[in-house]
Amino acid sequence: MKLVTYIGLVVRRLWAKRGILIGSLLGATLVIALLVVVPLYQDSVKAVDLRFSLQSALADEVDMTAFVQTTSYRAEEAVANRDLIADLHGSIIAEWYPTYVERIQTREFFVIPTGDIIDWVQRGEDWKEEKAAIELANSQLSQTEEPQAVPSPPYPTPPREALQVRMFTSPTLQQHLQILSGAWPEPLLEAPVADSSAPLPIIVGEEVAQLTQLDVGDVFVLKPFSGLAEVFELVEIAAIVAPVDPGEKIWGVDDPMTMVYLPQETFDAWTLPIFIAAVQDPWLRQSRGLTDLTTTQRWIMDFAPEALQFEEVDEVRGAVGAFRAKVSQDSGGVIAANTLLPVLLDEFDVRSVTVGGPILAILALVVGGALYFLIYTSALTLEREGPEIALLKTRGASTWQTTGIHLAQSAVVAAVAAVAAPYVARLLVGVTGRVPPLSDLTGGEPLQVSEVASITPYVVGGAIVTFLSMGLAILPFARRPVLELRSLSARPAGSSVWQRYNLDLFAIALSIVILFQLVQRGFINTTGGEVRLDALAVVFPVLLLFTGALVLLRLLPWLLRVVGWIMTKPRGLAMALPGWHLGRNPVPYGRLALLVWLTTGLGAFALTYAGTLEQSFQDRAAFVAGTDVRIIADEAGYLMVPDGSTGAAVYRTDGAPRQSTRRAEALAVRADEFASVITWRSDFGAETPQEIFAPLRPGGVAPDLGVELPADATKLLIDGVVVPRSWAEQEDLDTSLPDASLRMMMRAFDADGRAWTIQAENDFVDSEWVTVEFDLTDGRNAYLSDPVGPLTVHALWVERSNPGGNTVLNGESMLIRNLRTTGESEVPFDLSELETANGLTLRLDVPATRAVDAYYDELPDGVEEPTTADIQRSPLYADGTATLWVGPGVRTNLNPAVPALRAPLADLYVLVDRELAANAGLEVGERSPFSIGAEIYDGQVVGFIERVPAMNDRRREGRMIVDLDALGGWQNGTPTWSFQTALARVEAPQELWIETDDPDAVVRLINAQFLPGEEADQIVTLKESAGEFSSRPVQVGLVAVLFVGAAVSVALALAGVTGYVLLAVARRAREMGVLRALGFPRRGVAATFTVEQIAVLGLGAVIGTYGGIALMWAMLPFLQLGETATDIEPPILISVNWTVLLAYIGVVSIMLVFSVIWATRKVSARRMSEVLREVER
């Protein structure tokens, strides 16, 4: 009975204090709801993420495929396998893989036509007759006579061009095919009774029919690709079919139009020997049938993403494992089942942990904030209850009784909150699905609340926490003396227990230790193969916020004194009074400022977090894309850059300094154009990309690749003659004399850096001086467009026009002179820049008569010495001087070292990353051989790079960059024999980086440049990459929860500030009364108090804003982990969108200021008599 009375008292107290307790109830409900939100929201977002991942996964990845391969198909084994799969599928994984199809496919058969060219049946019949005749004849021979040999049966053999097809069957075959002509054959389980040699009815794909030009009713021979000679089958086309849906999973990678089909029953029957009367068979076989076929029996189980509920992830993982194990075990290791679903689920798990961490931490922050609000409200309530507790004590209530009443009251609030919280939590979680950015993924539908883990522990935990937060405050109160309790609400607060015992300093030290620990051991715990979030990582941000608040409480009085002092400087009383108050008595404002700091801090944090995340998505997308549009295709670097855009050709390969085995990722670029397109961040190693890439081209000068021709040059002309053998020698050799004409080749680079191999249009001969011409507008390389001038001649060489005996050069010598280009005008062309290589020797200013002299050097017998006039009349004669080319001995087209005149190669200038340089022991300025691609080049380190967008190949150990043109000179400048398959070794830049404002148009224009049927291997756009990064549900969910958190904190702050101001101002009614009595107008009093509160709010807001950004800094390591627990590239930088942040602070400030004004006006509007009466007391 007593208990009932107590409860009655508690209930009456609750009812009487419902106004102020609503705040506590709101706070408690929010705390519990937010705790409940943790599992609900995490699970819901994870569920969306899972659905998103599964739906966007390729079917090949998630479907389950079981297969068995056999080299000798047996129907009974196939049936047993089928039954096993059906049984295990039904009992283990049918829930997630509701349907499946089975296919049986053979290795190739030859399609051997019979009839038109070779009538194999007739041949068989003829052979049969012949055999019979021989046997008859043999049977009539005497014993001494040699019997005639019986020829082998003429089994059909495939012609060289025989079509090869695969045979396909399935228990559900008929469902997947539509008949174009003919009719579906009835299952034929044995050879026809009337004529066991009658063909087997078969179904063929439309393309098979077209290729073989066979039709329904036609007969052909089907013979397994490998197998005995007598194993083949005469088949008749019963139907020509096409697939119902060529995209059906049953077809796999095969084209259903190019296969032949048998109904399952027929297939099973005819893959066994079917014994027949041999006499009926044209080849006298005793059995028919396609025996010993190599087949693959495969089951494709269709994964249904919608059937997998988030809570079943572990279950499905287990089921998949069990299914695979059981299939293997029960089939004796014959059947293997595979799916990549577990891998996908593992990735999902890792992502859940890495991205779930921040969600947990943020919710912990919000819960922390709400808890603070609760404790704060409870303390306010208790302060107001001071006189009542005093009354109870003077009426004989013991400490335990006063404590008990309050605790019971807290318990009731906590219990009501615990009942309401799950609904609020569900509502909150649901609502996040309706608001951007999560609504983009849920289609505006409420987020489906998934209740995997029981929320009961969270509710109970939340109820206990809220109960303790509200209830424990009574303990020190209940012990206070009555007089103190009575005056509690009028006395200024003393310093907190934290400061009294320096616990705040301890908390700061603890935060530092935890941060240090986290930095040391990482935020993610991966021991035991499982990825788990370090509990400290979740606690740390909350601790930081809490510690920050404590530090603020310690510093705030000083700050407020300063603010107060500043406020006393103006003359107006409305400013001076609050200034005095703040300066004199700053401690009580701590809690108000703290509440505002928490609110603005959380808001600033949420916005900065969202902004940082968004910026990071952009940065990561930019890092992956490298620029606005990156086209990857063969020779993409030579594509035309659309107008209005800037392009840069990039060659990507691998390399290593000092021929190290550690291969680095290597790019070849043109510094200036690359720097103008690349996305850059100042922390990538230099303020601007120009700065970092400039050393690739010292002084901005392009590498010298040879002799530059005039831009308008269209032809290069060279006069020359092959120094002939003597007349006598030519006579002697006569017919065996090889063709002495030499073809001149040229390697040139055009303005786009393309290497061209240009062949002279006519050859040098040994019979006369000729002018050979190079058409500079056409090369032998298959580029999409003609050379773009000006051309730079990099190398010249000669080879035999007709390499008899495989010799492309064998000590020939040649005279050349008068090199010139023609275009608008004729311009002489000087070769002196070029150097000889690979055995070519050059003699300058040799008399041009050398050719004619060589010819007349030895005359055939009976020929008179030529006169000078004869000599001068010779087509080999030329006066003046020429340059003599003397080739080395035998060179074949297998010898890649082509004697040539070639531009000297400059050193490669190389930028390397510091680690790579350190590993190779290289410093800036040092020379080293560099292995790039498959070749070794000389180069020198000219600088260091740190991070370069689109260079993030984790398989490579380091990064290096070289000049594209210089590398092109090394790689593509080497002369090659034209008789080799590779005319010119052309390593073309495979990437084109384009900076543009209109990426869609650029992609369109680029695609238009490809030949019909061809396309880029890959087109990476910044826009798409950014979309891909920012559309991950867990990330999006994270941003959503941030905004919910910010909104909750604003609501709490508004409630808290209004309540606090009401109480604080009411508490100072005495002061108000005095001011009013002194003649201070009501409006003035309100203004005084408003100014005072706003000063405190402003201070809290400013500190809170920076506090929020500091908190963001603390959370960076979470973000840095990324989705896969590997460091994000490039590192995340804090991005503060001041416009949004200031707008948020502005809105919050306006709301808070209004709440302050409202509360102040409400109190100051009291009648003076009432106030003065209060003063009397």
Place this chain on the structure above:
Amino acid sequence: MTRIIECDNLIKIHKQGNLEVVALQGLDFKMDKGEFISIVGKSGAGKSTLLQILAGLEVPSAGRVEVAGTDLTDLTSKQRVTYYRRGVGFLWQDFTRNLLPYLKAIQNIELPMLLAGVPTRRRKKRSLALLEAVGLRSNAYARVHTLSGGEQQRLALCVALALGPQLLLADEPTGELDTETSLGIYDLLRRMSHDGGLSVLVVTHDVALAQRTDRVVRLADGRMATQGRFETHELLAVDRRGMVQLPRELLIEAGIEDELTARLVEGGILLEPSGGEDGD
């Protein structure tokens, strides 16, 4: 007569920042059981301090104080609770300090009994009896805020007497009431004291109301200045410096304003208005 209160050389020093204010300076005060005493004095005379010490709310800095045999100088918290439950009842000037506004009249009276563990039936019976005694029987289930000031104070009296204390301490119990109602309250207290044997100690500013008590104790500067009834003679205390404080009423009666003449007469000192001699 049994002593209910005995204060011996009671000293109380309040600390206000660095200042020390002596509220009681060696006060000696005794009260017998069943007495109805009023304490008067100017602001700062020590009235409230004395009452708070007697109520166990404050501990004297020195001296001895005993109420109904309980030494208040060294109470444990348990003894204090027992003291509140059985020894003393309080009646304060501010209604809100006497009553819980969210309880009904009878529930307010029942509250101390509930806290003391009195069984329900007895609680109710006692509450109704008390309400009957103060004439509020018909308002037993009324909300506090529906009662008038006088009724609230009478109800507060019931609450204070709920556990049948030996001593009732009242601090300006009629401070917010009109004269008629105040007289009613004092009559009620007197009746309770005389008929019920309740010891009542009232602190008041109102001399007229104080006259309705059995004895008036006047405090000045933390000590007893006079005590006794005002009708015939006044017993005045002489402090260590030989100073005597005369009650204002006495001065008015005697026509003494700003100055007076003291003359040694046989058996004592005669105080006269300074102009009186001229008049003689």
